[in-house]
Amino acid sequence: MPDIATLSAKFQISIPKAVRAAHRWQAGQEFAFIPKGAGVLLVPVPKPAELAGIAKGAKARDYRDRKDRF
Template sequence: MLTTTLSSKGQIIIPSALRAAHHWEAGTEFVIEDTGDGVLLKPRKPFPATRLEDGLGCAGYVGPAKSLEEIDLGVNEAIRRQWADEAK
């Protein structure tokens, strides 16, 4: 069992062997859970990597593929409509 000491600033040093075993580097963020009789430190998990394929189709468009020019025209038209509605 490894031990460490709480500093006057409230800091605890995680022993280097443990940091190396878990590949924790400076700047790693942790979630702290109060367990009632102590605390549990867990590394904060970042959002999983997202691939383009995972996001395609999330808007629910069904129909023929649009060119970038057609998309730009559609976006500009939607902006015009929204601003016209807000100006009323």
């Protein structure tokens, strides 16, 4: 059975401990809410330091054909 949480009168939801532990989420971490059909996708927002080096070796030059622009 999936973990269940209840929306409080202040519109807050506590994330179950098993889910927090499985994803290693910490207090104060930011999340983005993305509407997805009848539900919502909860995605952690990465900090800039976590993105360092993500595009290492990528070259912006000759990446895209410039002829497709009008």
